[in-house]
Amino acid sequence: METFVDQRGFVRTIDDSEDVPVLDESSDSEEETVSVQQQKKKKKKKAASAFNPGFSLFKQFDEAIPFHDDIALKTAKKKAASTLDEKIQKMRKMKKRDPTLNPDSEQYEMEIDEEEDEEEEMAPDTIKTKDKKKKKRKGKQTQEEIEEPVKQEFADSIDSYDSKLNFQDMKISRPLMKGLATLQFEKPTPIQAACIPVALRGRDLCACAVTGSGKTVAFMLPILERLLYRPVQQACTRVLILVPTRELAVQVHQVGRQLGQFSNVDICLAAGGLDLKSQEAALRMGPDIVVATPGRLIDHLHNSPNFNLNSVEILVLDEADRMLDEYFAEQMKEIIRLCNFQRQTMLFSATMTDEVRFWMCNDLAAVSLKDPVKVFVNQNTDIALGLRQEFIRIRENREGDREAIVAALVTRTFCDKCIVFLQTKVQAHRLHVVLGLLGVNVGELHGNLSQAQRLEALQKFKDNSVDVLLATDLASRGLDIEGVKTVINFTMPNTLKHYVHRVGRTARAGKAGRSVTLVGEKERKMLKEVVKHAKTPLKSRIVPPEVVEHFRNQIADMEEDIATIEREEREERQLRALENQTNKAQRLLDGDPNGVDGMKRVWFQTHKDRMAEKEALRLGEYNKDNKGRNRKEKLSAEDRAKFEVEKAQLYAQRVSKRKFKPKRLRACAEDDNEETGPPAKKKKNKKPKRFSFDEELTKTDQRSVRKFRAGPSFKERQLMGAQENLFKNRRGTREGDDVICGVQVFTASSQSAYK
């Protein structure tokens, strides 16, 4: 793959006017032959290293272990030490060593030695360029066209930038220039050139630029620059950066630290899954910048003494459209409620156009911006021009071939630096076993893993000890992994936006990359959307039927081994659950029901509320159909693939329903004054909602109780002078809608309290 490297070895950035070298069509067959050869060399290497003479399969059963609870737990620990990869290796070696264990077991032998010859005879994939069909206007409008956009009003709009501008021209201070030099950033990218001067002026902004265009530096650099001039007498948190995933938080934190390494700005990470106590200690010191995921941040806000957001001067929402979608809605409301409203707010994402109109009319009007500047560079594309997009058609009755096709792709053509995106964690895990048994060096990254496992999987993929990473949408946003060559979509992503982010993991910072998406008949609508948005020609790839059949047979032969591995894992999980229960019981006996320090952690929602929210957001269950009936005990390849597609479609349906749902009006403006800004415009022809006192008293359903009888909000308590009690008894105040960004939002209870 070609990269842009200038004479001085710096990674150059791409200008709007430049042509990006898309992978040459004529190179297809040559490229793939080379790839197959490389794969074969690799396989030989793997075959050589696959056998460890010291390995004893039954070693763990050598000693007779008497059954005893305690020992069972110890065994659980011991068993848990055997990772999935170890299990896969064990199975492969077992089959290799003792063919009598399974009459079909030549499969692994064949794969290591003889299959090479067989594959040599197999035809390479065929690639055709997809022609863009001419637009037919049937007088039928698309959903986007039908929708009447409620647009955010922008005070200014920037859609071009000064391509000659460099970091010196922006008056970036010396310590940060040194940081930029260490990162070898010579020249700002377009989004940086456009955003940094605006952000330095303290203006609110809403920025959108293609994936991999350097948005992180676009907000981090002006933040650090402004913090260099902060008063240092009193340490407090002045900047809050919110991101949707823990991995992204780690990455943003790292970029901040690298950029600010020669300054005295203190950055703290408050992401879920990482050590709570050390985060608490760091937050107590009042770090200048906090990079956080919403859930963990709320936990700290409610449970860490001396940590609050009262002094936050800059709020950044990275992947803003995700942060403001329904999944984070309740948590974001809570954070915004606790955040100082006199602040600069910056929103960044690669896919924002659609969302902007949302924010103004949904519950999250709270993050509305003050005279915001819209910075949309490269507006004509959200997909990198260096990306080559390929599609593989899956015929209606061949849905079950998806696993075989992906196996063919990653073993024959895209053998390294490849991310495969799947819709469900279960399918990602299964594919780990399948590809592992086929000898692929594979890792998985999704929400069913512990944080340590997640970070380890990512690290292994980054440092090339894993060639193929199987991930859910957890990894689709923001992650910047150097040198990702290929992104494979097992099914068409939920929405165009998901597609843009997934394929955006490759072809970053002006480099070339490739995406391969498997498209079934039911997913053709989404494909049309992608075709409509494409700025470069799309390709259609055909994997030869004999290759698909070969892998399909191999996978079918492995089913028994897959079941064995899954059974072992299930047993380990049960033992771990038993261990957890025993530990819990032990803690109860010791009189410490809540953990090490005996403090019960509080959360703004009750456990029941949280579970109800999760349940409402759930998109079907793996072994239940969409009517809630149990699926068959043993799912076929078709069933699994169908569920993946179904799940994506359920999500897309929900998004589209939400777009059409009438929005609740909850805000009313205060008097026009400096603090609160101008009053909101009165809606014509809309009867004001009336709250009756009787209603407040008599309505006892849960929603009304929350709506009418919520306690005073943060601001109201402040007004009442109860500052010291702010962190006590926060539960029950979540609907205490309050003063946010100049708009005062009253609940009925607060209205009557003020009357």
Ligand SMILES: Nc1ncnc2c1ncn2[C@@H]1O[C@H](COP(=O)(O)OP(=O)(O)OP(=O)(O)O)[C@@H](O)[C@H]1O
């Ligand atoms: N000025 C620069 N010069 C060269 N490379 C840069 C520059 N700024 C950022 N990069 C590199 O570009 C890559 C992408 O940056 P970043 O992750 O911030 O992109 P992004 O726009 O946030 O992507 P996404 O939309 O996927 O979140 C990173 O590897 C980063 O190091």
